[in-house]
Amino acid sequence: MEEKVTGGTDISQVLTFKLADEVYGVDIMSVREVLDFSSVTKVPHTPDFMVGVINLRGNVVPVVDLKKKFRLGDTERTVNTCIIIVEVVIDNESTVLGALADSVQEVVEFEHETIEDAPRIGTHLNTDFIAGMAKKDNGFVIILDVNAVFSMTEIGACTGAAAETAAG
Amino acid sequence: MTLDSNQQVFVNEATELLQELEESLLELENTPDSAELIARVFRAMHTIKGSGAMFGFDNIAALVHSIETAYDMVRSNVICVTKPMLDYSLKACDIIREMLSDPEMRADSPVAVEISEFFTRAANIQKQQVQTEKQPYKTADGVLRTYRITFRPSHNIMMNGTNPSLLLKELAEMGSATVVAHTADVPELNEIQPEGCYLSWDIILTTDKPENDIRDVFIFVEDDAEITIQPVAETFDDREKKLGEILLERGCLTQEQLGEVLNEKKRLGELMVEKGIVSEGAVEAALMEQVHVKNVNEKKTLSAEVTASSIRVPSERLDSLVDLVGELVTVQARLSQVASRKNDQDMLKVAEEVERLVWELRDNTMSIRMLEIGSTFNRFKRLVRDLSAELGKEIELVTFGGETEIDKTVIEKLGDPLVHLIRNSIDHGIEKPEDRIAAGKPAKGHISLQASHSGDSVLIEITDDGRGINRKAVLEKAKAKGLVSENAELSDRDIYDLIFASGFSTAASVSSVSGRGVGMDVVRRNIEALRGTIEINSAEGTGTTIVLKLPLTLAIIDGLLVTIGGQFFILPLSIVNECIEFNRSENRSGSGRRIIMVRNELVPYVPLRGFFDIRGEEPEIQQIVIISVDGRRVGFVVDSVVGDHQTVIKSLGKAFKDIDCISGASVLGDGSVALIIDIMKIYNDIG
Numbered sequence: 001m002e003e004k005v006t007g008g009t010d011i012s013q014v015l016t017f018k019l020a021d022e023v024y025g026v027d028i029m030s031v032r033e034v035l036d037f038s039s040v041t042k043v044p045h046t047p048d049f050m051v052g053v054i055n056l057r058g059n060v061v062p063v064v065d066l067k068k069k070f071r072l073g074d075t076e077r078t079v080n081t082c083i084i085i086v087e088v089v090i091d092n093e094s095t096v097l098g099a100l101a102d103s104v105q106e107v108v109e110f111e112h113e114t115i116e117d118a119p120r121i122g123t124h125l126n127t128d129f130i131a132g133m134a135k136k137d138n139g140f141v142i143i144l145d146v147n148a149v150f151s152m153t154e155i156g157a158c159t160g161a162a163a164e165t166a167a168g
Numbered sequence: 169m170t171l172d173s174n175q176q177v178f179v180n181e182a183t184e185l186l187q188e189l190e191e192s193l194l195e196l197e198n199t200p201d202s203a204e205l206i207a208r209v210f211r212a213m214h215t216i217k218g219s220g221a222m223f224g225f226d227n228i229a230a231l232v233h234s235i236e237t238a239y240d241m242v243r244s245n246v247i248c249v250t251k252p253m254l255d256y257s258l259k260a261c262d263i264i265r266e267m268l269s270d271p272e273m274r275a276d277s278p279v280a281v282e283i284s285e286f287f288t289r290a291a292n293i294q295k296q297q298v299q300t301e302k303q304p305y306k307t308a309d310g311v312l313r314t315y316r317i318t319f320r321p322s323h324n325i326m327m328n329g330t331n332p333s334l335l336l337k338e339l340a341e342m343g344s345a346t347v348v349a350h351t352a353d354v355p356e357l358n359e360i361q362p363e364g365c366y367l368s369w370d371i372i373l374t375t376d377k378p379e380n381d382i383r384d385v386f387i388f389v390e391d392d393a394e395i396t397i398q399p400v401a402e403t404f405d406d407r408e409k410k411l412g413e414i415l416l417e418r419g420c421l422t423q424e425q426l427g428e429v430l431n432e433k434k435r436l437g438e439l440m441v442e443k444g445i446v447s448e449g450a451v452e453a454a455l456m457e458q459v460h461v462k463n464v465n466e467k468k469t470l471s472a473e474v475t476a477s478s479i480r481v482p483s484e485r486l487d488s489l490v491d492l493v494g495e496l497v498t499v500q501a502r503l504s505q506v507a508s509r510k511n512d513q514d515m516l517k518v519a520e521e522v523e524r525l526v527w528e529l530r531d532n533t534m535s536i537r538m539l540e541i542g543s544t545f546n547r548f549k550r551l552v553r554d555l556s557a558e559l560g561k562e563i564e565l566v567t568f569g570g571e572t573e574i575d576k577t578v579i580e581k582l583g584d585p586l587v588h589l590i591r592n593s594i595d596h597g598i599e600k601p602e603d604r605i606a607a608g609k610p611a612k613g614h615i616s617l618q619a620s621h622s623g624d625s626v627l628i629e630i631t632d633d634g635r636g637i638n639r640k641a642v643l644e645k646a647k648a649k650g651l652v653s654e655n656a657e658l659s660d661r662d663i664y665d666l667i668f669a670s671g672f673s674t675a676a677s678v679s680s681v682s683g684r685g686v687g688m689d690v691v692r693r694n695i696e697a698l699r700g701t702i703e704i705n706s707a708e709g710t711g712t713t714i715v716l717k718l719p720l721t722l723a724i725i726d727g728l729l730v731t732i733g734g735q736f737f738i739l740p741l742s743i744v745n746e747c748i749e750f751n752r753s754e755n756r757s758g759s760g761r762r763i764i765m766v767r768n769e770l771v772p773y774v775p776l777r778g779f780f781d782i783r784g785e786e787p788e789i790q791q792i793v794i795i796s797v798d799g800r801r802v803g804f805v806v807d808s809v810v811g812d813h814q815t816v817i818k819s820l821g822k823a824f825k826d827i828d829c830i831s832g833a834s835v836l837g838d839g840s841v842a843l844i845i846d847i848m849k850i851y852n853d854i855g
Contacts, residue, residue, distance in 0.1 A: 041735060041841040043820070044780030045827055053820065053833055055841050058495035060833040062823040090822055097823065
C-alpha cells in the first residue's frame, strides 16, 4: 500500500485534518489548497454527503462531507471548518473536488517504513479507502487514499441511487 | 508512419480542399460549362497534388496526377465535363480521404487504379479530338468585365410578341446589372398607344460571360432595335489630380474657400442639361454607370481583403478564450455590484465603462466561434446524390440561408441528427419517380434545407415534397406496439410525437437506409441536448416539414433567475412565457391535483420546491413561471423571481453526471453558484 503514498524518495508529506475526534491525512501531492468554509449550493437529488457546489475562482467544484460519507455524524459549521481542495483521478480523468473537514492541522512528514497497512478490523472505515496508518504523538493518523474515496463508483453510484429514490 | 507536424498541417488543409473540391464538383454537375468552377476544381487538385508530394504523400500525388491532367484539358476547352468523369472524381475524393487517414494505403488499390485508368483514357481520347472539339468563341477565363449596353427598341417592337423587360431580366441574371430607363420619348397620356414601346434603356452589366453571350440575348430583336455593346474601362487608379486639390496642396487656397467655390459651381451634369447638350436621362445613365463601376471595384477590393486577413487558429485556444471571457463577465458583474453599493461616482463610471467593454468583448469572442452553416449543408448534397441514386429516386437538394451563423459546437453536434432527418426524407418521404408521376407530381423530388435566425435561436427547416406522414399508419403501428391504448383518440401533434418514441418505425421493411426505428428518438435526444426543440408538420400527399429550433450558442444562455428556499436557480428564458403570482392558500385543492386557471386556460404545474426536496417553509405568496413547449404550457412554482440574467454555463463535472434535472451551473455576481434547471428534462419526465 505504501507505493500509493508518494512525495519524496522515502518520505511522504501528509496534510492532517480532523473529522470528529480522529486525525486523518491526505498525501500533500493531491492537495491543491485549503479554503475557509463559505456558502455551498446544494444540488437537488444528490445524497446527503454531497454538500453541494462552490465557486472556485469561476469554476464550479463539488464538495463532499467526509464525515457523513464515513457515517461519523454531522459536521457542525465552526470557524475551523475548512474545505480541502484535492485533485483526484476519476475514470482516468483528473478532477477537482472539495472535502469538508472539521479543522485542518498541519503538514507532517512520515518515512515510508513508519507507514503501516490498515488493520483489517478496528476502524469505522472501509479499508479500501485507507492508504495506510502512521503513528504521530500518542495517536494514529489515518492516511486516506483520495482516489478511492472519490472514485466514481463511490460518488456516482450513490448519486444515481438517490436520484431514483427522490424521483420515485 | 506517424505524421510530423508539417504533415498534420497538410492533412488539415487537404481535408478542407477536398470539401471544397466536392462542392465544386457537385455544382459542376448542374453547370458543366462554368469556367470558374472548372478552374476551382483544377486549382484544388493541383494544390493537393503539389503539397501531397512535398509532404511524402506520394500515393495521393500519383492518383491526383491523372485526374489533374484531365481537368487541365477541360480547362483549356479541349474536352467537356461528363457525368462519369464527375462520378470518378467524387470517388477519388473518397479515396484521397482514406489515404489521408491511412498514409500507408497504396495508390495501386483496385479502385484507385480504375480511377487513374479512366482519367488517362479520357485525356487520351480527347487529345485526338483537340482540333475538332475546340470551341471557337468563349473567353471562359472567369474574369469579370463591365459592358455598357444601349438598347433602343423600335416603336412597334411589342407587336411581334417581344417583351423587352424579359430581355432586361435575362441580362440581369448574367451578372450584376444597373439598368436606367429613358422616359424622354413617352408622349402625353392621351397620345399614348398602349401597344407601342416608348422606352429605351442603358444597361451597365458586369459579368464573366463573353460579349457574344450578351449579343445572344438580343438575337431575336436585332432587326427591331438599336443595340450597342461596349466594354467599359473599369479602373482609374492613377487619375490626375483635380485643379482644386493642387491649389490646396500649394497653400494657395484653404479647404473652406474651396468648399465655397465648389458649392457655387453647378455640377457638370446640370450645366450640360441646362445648355441642352445632352438630355437629363443621358446624364442620369452616365452617373449610374459611375456608381456601378465604383461598387464593382469596391466589391473586388473587399473580397481581396477578406482572403488576405483570415488566419487559422486551433479551436482549443478559442475555447480557452471563451472560458476566460466568461470569467471576466462574472467578475465584471461583481464589480458593478460593488460599485453600486459603494455609490462612488468615479468608481461607478469606471464600472460602467468596464461593463460596456466586457459585453463588447463577449460578443466579439462569441462571434469568432460562429461558423456559417453552409459548410454542413454542402455535405448533404453528396449524401442526397448518392442515396437517391442508390434508391432509384430522383431528388434535388436545395439549400437556403447557408450564410446563417451558429456556434461551432452546435454545428458539430447538428451533423448526425440532420443526416438522420434527410435520410428519412429520402427513404420514407420522397416517392419513386413512377409513383410521383401517378400522383400528379413532377418525377423529380425536392428536399429543401433552410436556415434562418429567429431571435436568439436558429431555425432549420427540412422540407420534402414527398408523400407526407400517414397518420393512420403511425397510430396503428403505435397501437400494435402497445405505445398507446387501443381506443385512444390522439391529436395530430400527439401522433407526430409517437414518431419520436424509441423503437418506432413505420417502414414495412428494414432497408440499409432506415427502418430500424432507432433514428428519431436519437434525433430528438440530440437536439434536446443542444437545448433545442423539434417539430413536425406534414400534409399527407404533399410533403413533410421538420423544424429544428436551436440556440445560437451553448456557452451562454439568457436565463430567468429565481429563488427556492434561499437558493438561486436559473430557468432558460427562451421557453419562459410569463410569470404569475401564486397564492398558496387560494390554490389548495383537496384532490391534490396541481392545475391552475390562467386566463380561462387550465395549466398543470410542478412545485419545484417539492420536486427538488428543498426543506423549509414555503412562503405564502409564490410565483409560477409558465413555460411553453410544443405549444403546451406548464407552470413551475418557485419562491420568487429575481429577474433576467445572462449567464455563462459551467458544467457540474463528472461527480454529478447522473443528475438529470440540472443541466449546469452559473456563477453569480456575488460569487455564489446558481444551478441551471433542465426544464425540458423535467417536462419530459412528468409529461
